[in-house]
Every structure is written in C-alpha cells, then in structure tokens.
Amino acid sequence: MIKEFMEKDHQRCDRLFAEAESLVSESRWEEGESAFHEMREAIERHFSMEEKLFFPRFEAVSGMTMGPTQVMRQEHEQMRALFDDMEESLKAREADAYLGDSETLLIMMQQHNAKEEQVLYPMLDAHLAVEAERLIEEAGGIDR
Amino acid sequence: MSFAGLSLGNTPPLQVPLRFFVTAPLFLFLAGVLLLTAGWWSVPGRWSPLWLALTHLWVVGFMLMVMLGALQQVIPVLLGSALPGARAVAFWGHLLLVAGTLSLVWGFLSEWKLCFVLAAALLPAAVLLVGGTACVALGRSPSRHASRLSLALALAALGFTLVIGSWLALGHGGLAVLARRYTDLHLGWGLLGWTVLLVSGVAWQVVPMFQITPRYPLVMMRWFGALHFLALSVWSVARWRLDAPWLQWVGAAWLSVSLALFAAITLRLQAKRRRRVADSTLDFWRLSMISLLLAVLSWWARRMGILLPAPLPAILFVTGFVGSAILGMLYKIVPFLVWLHLTNRAQASGVVPRGLPNMKQVIPNERSKRLFRLYTAWLPLSWAAPFRMEWLGPPAGLLLMAVALVLARHLHQAVRLYRRRRRGLERGNGSHAASFHSP
Numbered sequence: 001m002i003k004e005f006m007e008k009d010h011q012r013c014d015r016l017f018a019e020a021e022s023l024v025s026e027s028r029w030e031e032g033e034s035a036f037h038e039m040r041e042a043i044e045r046h047f048s049m050e051e052k053l054f055f056p057r058f059e060a061v062s063g064m065t066m067g068p069t070q071v072m073r074q075e076h077e078q079m080r081a082l083f084d085d086m087e088e089s090l091k092a093r094e095a096d097a098y099l100g101d102s103e104t105l106l107i108m109m110q111q112h113n114a115k116e117e118q119v120l121y122p123m124l125d126a127h128l129a130v131e132a133e134r135l136i137e138e139a140g141g142i143d144r
Numbered sequence: 145m146s147f148a149g150l151s152l153g154n155t156p157p158l159q160v161p162l163r164f165f166v167t168a169p170l171f172l173f174l175a176g177v178l179l180l181t182a183g184w185w186s187v188p189g190r191w192s193p194l195w196l197a198l199t200h201l202w203v204v205g206f207m208l209m210v211m212l213g214a215l216q217q218v219i220p221v222l223l224g225s226a227l228p229g230a231r232a233v234a235f236w237g238h239l240l241l242v243a244g245t246l247s248l249v250w251g252f253l254s255e256w257k258l259c260f261v262l263a264a265a266l267l268p269a270a271v272l273l274v275g276g277t278a279c280v281a282l283g284r285s286p287s288r289h290a291s292r293l294s295l296a297l298a299l300a301a302l303g304f305t306l307v308i309g310s311w312l313a314l315g316h317g318g319l320a321v322l323a324r325r326y327t328d329l330h331l332g333w334g335l336l337g338w339t340v341l342l343v344s345g346v347a348w349q350v351v352p353m354f355q356i357t358p359r360y361p362l363v364m365m366r367w368f369g370a371l372h373f374l375a376l377s378v379w380s381v382a383r384w385r386l387d388a389p390w391l392q393w394v395g396a397a398w399l400s401v402s403l404a405l406f407a408a409i410t411l412r413l414q415a416k417r418r419r420r421v422a423d424s425t426l427d428f429w430r431l432s433m434i435s436l437l438l439a440v441l442s443w444w445a446r447r448m449g450i451l452l453p454a455p456l457p458a459i460l461f462v463t464g465f466v467g468s469a470i471l472g473m474l475y476k477i478v479p480f481l482v483w484l485h486l487t488n489r490a491q492a493s494g495v496v497p498r499g500l501p502n503m504k505q506v507i508p509n510e511r512s513k514r515l516f517r518l519y520t521a522w523l524p525l526s527w528a529a530p531f532r533m534e535w536l537g538p539p540a541g542l543l544l545m546a547v548a549l550v551l552a553r554h555l556h557q558a559v560r561l562y563r564r565r566r567r568g569l570e571r572g573n574g575s576h577a578a579s580f581h582s583p
Binding site: 017021022025074077082096101103115118119122 | 497
C-alpha cells in the first residue's frame with residue numbers, strides 16, 4: 001500500500017518532468033522556469049516523505065540503517081546536484097545544458113524509481129504493514 | 145520475500161559492461177571487410193564460408209557481445225541483484241568470447257578444423273561463465289518484476305542455442321557428424337528465443353523509462369515470456385520430433401503473432417509518450433520495431449510463394465530489429481554510465497557532484513544523429529544485398545565499416561572523457577565547473 005501510494009507520486013513527478021523539459025526545448029523560458037520549479041518542488045516533497053518519514057521508520061523497525069535506504073539517500077543527493085545545475089542553466093537560458101542535465105536526471109530518476117518500486121517499497125510494506133495507513137496519512141501533510 | 149543479495153547501490157564497475165561494448169565495433173568492422181570482399185567468394189548460398197563467417201561476426205561478435213555486457217549491467221540495476229565476482233567474470237567472459245568468436249569465424253573462412261574445436265570450447269565457456277553468474281544473480285533477485293522471468297527464459301534459450309551450436313561446430317571440426325538439419329533449431333532459439341526474450345524483458349522496463357510512456361499491459365508482461373517460449377518449443381518439437389507440419393504451422397503462426405504484438409504495442413506506447421523532445425534512441429527503437437514487423441511479413445510472404453531471397457527475414461531481424469535496438473540502447477547506456485561513475489566517485493570523495501559532464505556532453509546529440517543517419521543508409525543496402533551480392537556487397541561492406549568506425553570513435557571519445565574527468569577527481573579538484581565540499 002505504501003508501494004502504490006509512492007508509485008502514484010513517481011508518476012506525477014514524471015509528468016511534471018516531461019512538461020518542464022518540453023517547454024525548455026521550445027525556449028519558452030518563463031513557463032519552463034515555473035514548470036521546473038513545480039517539478040523540483042514535487043520531487044523534493046517526495047524525497048522528504050522518504051527521508052523524514054518512511055526511511056527512519058523502516059530503519060527503526062528493520063534495524064537496517066546502512067543498507068538500501070542509505071543508497072537511496074545518496075542517490076537523492078545526486079539528483080539534487082542535477083537540479084542545481086539545471087537551475088543555473090535555466091537562469092543563463094542555456095537550453096542545451098538544461099536538456100543534457102534533464103536527460104541525465106531522467107535516467108537517474110527512473111533507475112532509482114525502479115529500485116524503489118521493485119525492491120524497497122515492498123520491503124517497507126512488509127515491515128511497516130501495521131502502521132502503513134497512518135504513515136501515508138502523515139506523508140500527505142509533508143511540505144518538503 | 146527474501147532480501148538476501150539485495151544490492152541497490154551495487155552498479156558494477158564501469159569496465160564490466162564497457163569492455164564488451166567497446167569490442168563490438170571491431171566485429172562490425174570485420175563483417176564490413178567480409179561484405180566488401182563478397183564478390184571474391186566463389187560458393188554462394190547459405191552454407192558458403194562467407195555467409196557463415198558473416199552471420200557469426202554479426203550475431204556473436206556484435207549482438208551477443210553487447211547483450212552479455214548489457215546483461216551484467218541490467219540485472220543489478222533493474223532487478224536489484226549483483227552478479228557475484230562481477231569484475232573477474234567480465235574479464236574472463238569477455239576474453240573467452242573474443243577468442244571464441246575469432247576462432248569460429250576463422251574456422252569458417254579457412255576450414256581449419258582445429259578452429260571449430262577451439263570455438264566449441266571457448267564460446268560455451270564464455271556463456272557458461274557470464275550466463276551462469278547471471279542466473280545466480282537472477283535467483284537471488286528480490287524483484288518480482290516480469291523482466292526477471294523473461295531474462296531467465298532468455299538465458300535458458302541461449303544455453304540451448306549454444307548446445308546445438310557447439311555440436312554443429314564439432315561437426316565442422318570433424319569430431320561429430322555434421323547435423324546441418326539442426327541449424328534452423330540453432331538459429332530459431334538464438335534469434336527468436338534468446339534475443340527476443342532479452343530485448344522484450346529489458347523493454348518492459350526501459351521503454352516506459354526513457355520516453356515516459358504508459359507501461360506495457362500487465363497481462364502482456366506477465367505472460368509474454370512464457371507463452372513465447374512455449375510457442376518456440378511447440379514449433380521445435382513439431383518440426384524435429386513429431387514431424388507434424390500442421391503443428392509446425394501453429395507454432396510459426398503463434399510466434400509471428402507474438403513478435404508482431406510486441407512490436408505493435410511498443411510502437412503504440414511510444415506514440416503515447418509524454419516526453420516530446422527529439423531523441424535518437426527513440427528513433428532507433430522505432431526503426432527496430434518496424435523492422436521486426438517487416439521480418440515477420442517477409443517470412444510469411446515467402447511461405448505464400450512470393451519470390452524473396454531466403455535469408456531476407458533473418459537479415460531484417462538481425463540488422464533491422466536487433467542492430468537498431470542495440471545501437472539505440474548503447475547511446476543511452478554508455479553516456480549515463482560515464483556520468484554515474486563520475487558522480488559516484490565524486491560523492492565517495494566527499495565532493496558535491498556538480499558540473500560533471502552530463503549525458504549529452506558525453507555523447508552529443510549530433511553524434512547519435514550522425515550514427516542514426518549512417519545506419520539507416522546502410523540498412524536498406526543490407527536488406528538488398530542478398531538479391532545481388534556481387535554488386536551490393538562492396539558498397540554495403542564499405543558503409544558498414546563506416547558505421548563501425550563512427551561507433552568505435554563515439555565510444556572511445558566517451559571513455560577518454562571519463563578517464564580525463566576521473567583523473568581530475570582523483571587529483572582532488574572535484575569538477576572543473578564547480579568544486580566545493582558537502583556541507
């Protein structure tokens with residue numbers, strides 16, 4: 001159930017990603033900038049749900065603190081670095097640089113999501129079954 | 145659910161898949177050289193040394209080379225399970241595969257029996273090593289994704305292809321009776337089994353990923369691999385065991401539907417993609433799926449009595465369907481891996497991974513477009529060559545050599561960029577554009 005909830009959120013982030021990318025590729029800078037910020041906001045919020053809520057609970061219950069959740073946190077940092085590069089390109093109106101970073105972000109994000117959806121979220125569901133409903137409700141209230 | 149062997153962070157060292165990828169253009173180039181000399185070979189037809197050498201340069205030296213390399217990357221990343229002893233397996237597997245391919249091809253060209261015996265030992269050893277380790281990793285994978293079953297069935301099909309292939313090679317080597325009637329079985333399980341199951345198993349995940357398309361229908365992902373494998377088994381048993389032509393037709397029709405369905409649904413999903421920016425990988429994949437449809441059509445056209453050269457369906461399949469898919473994947477995987485390994489290295493040394501070369505800086509758009517144009521110019525020549533080998537062989541050979549050289553150059557440029565930037569990171573100056581320490 002955590003899996004379904006988070007998968008839906010991945011799909012929302014994907015949609016926002018595609019929107020921002022296509023606006024920038026058409027040099028519609030102002031709309032592109034606002035779409036980028038909307039995407040970044042959505043993904044940061046997704047990261048926060050994991051880093052502030054699901055991962056700590058999972059680590060507490062499973063005792064796995066240096067395992068898969070740690071790897072996922074590192075990948076979040078890698079994606080954040082790409083966001084910073086993309087923001088700079090947007091400010092400088094450099095479409096090629098933005099599109100190169102966004103392509104890289106897409107593949108990074110997709111393989112990250114695949115690992116979460118296939119391996120990590122089923123583990124969360126297995127370990128956090130009794131509190132899943134409460135956690136999802138709580139996750140809904142997280143800003144970023 | 146078991147989480148043993150879980151390795152979300154364990155992307156294998158870059159040299160694991162890369163040594164396979166960078167070797168593949170060499171065999172493409174050799175295939176080009178052979179095509180160029182096509183007119184000099186006196187014996188025409190399927191069993192000519194030229195055809196046998198050419199087909200194996202393509203399917204083993206190029207296709208199997210890239211596919212085994214990619215398999216070692218895909219299983220850890222998409223199915224969360226690392227291959228045990230990845231570095232050593234890749235080193236020895238690659239060495240055995242290169243040596244085995246060269247012996248086999250030289251065997252066909254020189255008819256030197258020892259080469260076949262060597263190939264019959266080296267190639268199974270290569271596949272057993274890489275494929276066997278891949279099986280262990282698949283067995284340990286905690287993922288329940290349909291890709292896992294598809295890849296497992298693909299490996300089973302590869303094993304079967306190899307057993308028959310080795311037997312045929314021993315036949316050529318004089319150590320067994322040369323049973324040429326089983327060649328189609330070898331071909332069928334290699335192309336329709338291993339290749340289709342691997343490409344589809346990877347497609348379930350990467351097609352939606354790369355273009356943000358809807359996912360493949362769940363029922364298709366769940367059943368395609370098993371049903372396709374069953375169809376191939378029915379066709380094989382009907383043809384070689386039961387001698388039942390009607391059942392053979394059932395098997396062939398079933399396989400055709402399976403292939404056409406895969407191609408059509410992939411094209412439909414891609415048409416519904418959310419991502420609208422131009423992308424060479426998408427172009428290569430569409431070319432690949434259209435070629436697969438053409439391969440099926442041309443096979444049936446021949447059965448209906450239309451005069452087409454016998455090897456045309458197989459050529460459409462290997463150059464159009466498989467060759468395009470492989471090139472499309474290489475131009476996505478290689479730049480991503482270069483970026484990923486640089487980023488991991490920066491992060492491991494405590495540097496915020498900013499300003500590292502992104503995918504489009506590793507292989508710029510113009511380069512992938514150039515290769516796509518060159519390859520699409522070559523494809524029709526490869527399809528037309530069997531009609532008039534003595535005329536079309538030389539231009540097809542030259543163009544294929546050009547494709548191989550351009551591909552080799554692009555891969556080489558990517559590796560050089562990686563090495564340069566890695567040295568920069570090792571010297572401790574982070575990245576050129578921005579280097580500051582994490583807070």
